[in-house]
Amino acid sequence: MAADAVPIAARFSTFRRWPAARQQNRNCLVPCASFGSSCHDGDSLPQGAYFSTQQEFISSDRARQTQNGPRREGHQSIGEVTMASNVCVLGAGRMGSSIARTLLDRGYPTWVWNRTAAKCDPLAALGANVAPSVEDGIRAADVVIINVLDYAASDALLKRDCIASALAGKAVVQLTSGSPRLAREEARWVEAHGAGYLDGAIMATPDFIGKPETALLYSGSRDVYEKHKPLLFALGGGTSYVGELPGQASALDTALLTQMWGGLFGALQGMAVAEAEGLDLATFRSHLSAFKPVVDAALFDLVDRTNARRFAGDDATLASLGAHYSAFQHLLEACEDRGLDAAMPRAMDMIFRQALSLGRMEDDFASLAPLFRNGSSRQSGEPANA
Numbered sequence: 001m002a003a004d005a006v007p008i009a010a011r012f013s014t015f016r017r018w019p020a021a022r023q024q025n026r027n028c029l030v031p032c033a034s035f036g037s038s039c040h041d042g043d044s045l046p047q048g049a050y051f052s053t054q055q056e057f058i059s060s061d062r063a064r065q066t067q068n069g070p071r072r073e074g075h076q077s078i079g080e081v082t083m084a085s086n087v088c089v090l091g092a093g094r095m096g097s098s099i100a101r102t103l104l105d106r107g108y109p110t111w112v113w114n115r116t117a118a119k120c121d122p123l124a125a126l127g128a129n130v131a132p133s134v135e136d137g138i139r140a141a142d143v144v145i146i147n148v149l150d151y152a153a154s155d156a157l158l159k160r161d162c163i164a165s166a167l168a169g170k171a172v173v174q175l176t177s178g179s180p181r182l183a184r185e186e187a188r189w190v191e192a193h194g195a196g197y198l199d200g201a202i203m204a205t206p207d208f209i210g211k212p213e214t215a216l217l218y219s220g221s222r223d224v225y226e227k228h229k230p231l232l233f234a235l236g237g238g239t240s241y242v243g244e245l246p247g248q249a250s251a252l253d254t255a256l257l258t259q260m261w262g263g264l265f266g267a268l269q270g271m272a273v274a275e276a277e278g279l280d281l282a283t284f285r286s287h288l289s290a291f292k293p294v295v296d297a298a299l300f301d302l303v304d305r306t307n308a309r310r311f312a313g314d315d316a317t318l319a320s321l322g323a324h325y326s327a328f329q330h331l332l333e334a335c336e337d338r339g340l341d342a343a344m345p346r347a348m349d350m351i352f353r354q355a356l357s358l359g360r361m362e363d364d365f366a367s368l369a370p371l372f373r374n375g376s377s378r379q380s381g382e383p384a385n386a
Contacts, residue, residue, distance in 0.1 A: 084106075084107050084108045084109060084231075085108065085109075085141075085142040085143050085228065085231060086108075086109045086110075086111070086140055086141045086142045086143070087103050087108050087109065087110050087111070087141055087142070087143045087144075087145060087231070088110075088111040088112070088113065088131065088137035088138055088140060088141035088143070088144045088145070089103070089110060089111070089112050089113075089145045089147065090113050090114075090134060090137065090144065090145070090146045090147070090148065090154075090157060091113075091114060091146060091147040091148040091176075092112055092113070092114035092116075092119040092120050092123060093114075093119070093147070093148075093149075094206040095147050095175075095202065095206045095209070096112075096114070096145075096147040096148075097119070097122070097123060097206070098206035098207070098209040098210075099145060099147060099175070099209055099235060100112050100123050100128055101123065101126060101209075101210075102209050102210035102234060102235055103231070103234065103235075104123070104126050104127050104128055105210070106210075106234045108231065108234070109129075110123075110127075110128045110129070111128065111129045111130075111131045111136075111137045111140050111141055112124075112128045112129070112130055112131065112137070113130070113131040113133070113134055113136075113137045117130065134157050134158075134163060135162050135163055135166055138163060138166045138167065138170065139166045141170065142170065142171065143170070143171045143173060143228055143231060144167075144170055144171070144172050144173065144195075145173045145175060146158075146172070146173070146174050146175060146176055147175045147176055148176050149176070150176060150177065150178065151176060151178040151182045151186065153176070154174065154176050154186070158189075158190075159189065164193045165193075167190065167193045167194060167195040168193065168194030168195065169194060169195065170195045170196070171195065171196045171197075171198070171221075171224045171227070171228055172190045172195050172196065172197050172198070173198045173200055173218075173224075173228075173232075174186055174197070174198070174199050174200060175200045175201075175202055175216075177201070177253075178199075178250060179247075179250060179254070180246075180247025180248070180250045180251045180254075181247065182250075183199040183219075183220075183246045183247040183249070183250045184245075184246050184247045186199065186246070187199065187220055187246035191221075196220075196221040196223060196224035197220045197221055197224065197246065198218050198219070198220040198221055198224050198225055198232075199218070199219055199220050199246045199247070199249050199250060200216055200217060200218045200249055201216065201217040201218075201249045201250055201252065201253030202216050202236075203215040203216065203217065203238075203253065203256065204216075204236065208236070209235055209236065210234065210235060210236070211236065211237065212237035212238075213236075213237060213238055214235070214236030214237060214238055214239075215236060215238035215239065215240070216232065216235055216236045216238070216239045216240075217239075217240060217242050217249040217252055217253060218232065218239065218240070218241050218242065218249055219241070219242050219243045219244065219245060219246055219247065219248035219249035219250075220244065220245075220246040220249075221244075222241065222244055225241045259299075265344060269331075269340075269344055269345065270284065271284060272340050272341070273331070273334050273335075273338075273340065276334070276338035276340060277334075277338075297318070298318055298365075301316075301318055301366075302365060302366050302369075305364055305366035306366050306369045310364070310366065311360075311363055311364055311366050311367035311369070311370075312362075312363055312364065312367070313362045313363050313364050314364075317364045318364075318365075319365065320361065320362050320363065320364065320365075321352070321355060321356065321360050321361060321362070321363050321364065321365055321367055321368070322356070322361040322362065324352075324365055325352045325356065328345075328348070328349070328352060331345050332345055332346075332349060351368060351371060352368075354371055355367060355368050355371060
């Protein structure tokens with residue numbers, strides 16, 4: 001071997017020393033430490049392969065591309081060498097660890113950091129590099145993914161001089177739960193330090209990360225989203241970009257969760273009513289599926305009418321506000337008769353009464369929507385189709 005020749009993994013810092021158990025099923029050309037059997041997407045190298053120059057390796061890689069076909073989508077090119085973006089995942093809790101495992105499985109060179117370093121050990125066994133500090137992890141990465149407890153914890157990691165100076169040219173993907181306001185503030189700070197910013201919301205539990213049906217929502221820099229789309233889709237096939245305003249993903253997340261919480265609180269109230277009258281919950285559960293098409297139809301009709309501002313009753317109205325309120329009285333009576341907690345029904349009753357006081361008895365249920373925008377319509381008597 002020539003005196004200046006070095007193993008390829010030592011020559012190019014981006015190439016990683018993958019454990020032998022991880023040598024199969026990779027999406028990109030990142031030669032394994034042994035340089036034997038096969039590389040990450042089926043390429044083979046002779047045992048103990050060495051290259052004296054980068055061009056020598058590129059020539060060798062061209063030959064393998066001719067034989068094996070083009071690289072898979074989503075990896076960056078240096079010369080003719082196709083390589084995955086380096087990723088740093090800050091936070092190795094259940095969700096952060098699931099994100100890191102998925103990226104490792106898809107062939108992305110991955111650095112991990114966690115305040116309790118021992119939580120990174122299982123990921124290191126799968127081939128992750130454990131960053132000794134947040135700064136080291138960020139400097140090694142093209143894409144920085146953050147998944148910690150909250151934005152306060154994220155700020156404690158990022159908003160330091162040594163970190164700010166390391167962010168230039170990076171893509172920061174914030175997957176920590178937070179409000180739209182916090183997302184806007186984070187985007188301003190990150191972009192002021194020369195990095196691109198995406199705010200994300202994970203609409204799944206950790207065990208769903210990496211699955212085709214898993215939805216993640218992103219907003220912020222469209223350039224960052226487009227450049228790293230394959231990486232983002234690796235985390236969930238239902239990934240979508242919802243807008244350029246950084247807070248929009250968080251807002252949509254909150255809106256969808258609000259609808260879920262409404263259903264869950266409604267189920268709790270409904271179970272209390274059922275059990276108070278001697279019905280078992282298995283019976284209640286069995287009828288949820290049968291009733292679901294009716295509920296779904298009413299839900300989507302509500303959204304469509306609100307979007308079109310069609311609040312007045314018409315031939316397509318499923319049930320007038322007055323009809324809804326008449327049936328709603330049965331819930332109030334059941335709570336009073338059986339001594340059930342009625343805090344939630346009373347709050348709903350107040351909203352019904354506000355709308356009815358404005359003369360909306362014959363309007364569609366969607367006519368309640370303006371009451372949730374602000375308090376002005378409560379006093380002004382906003383027209384039904386305003």
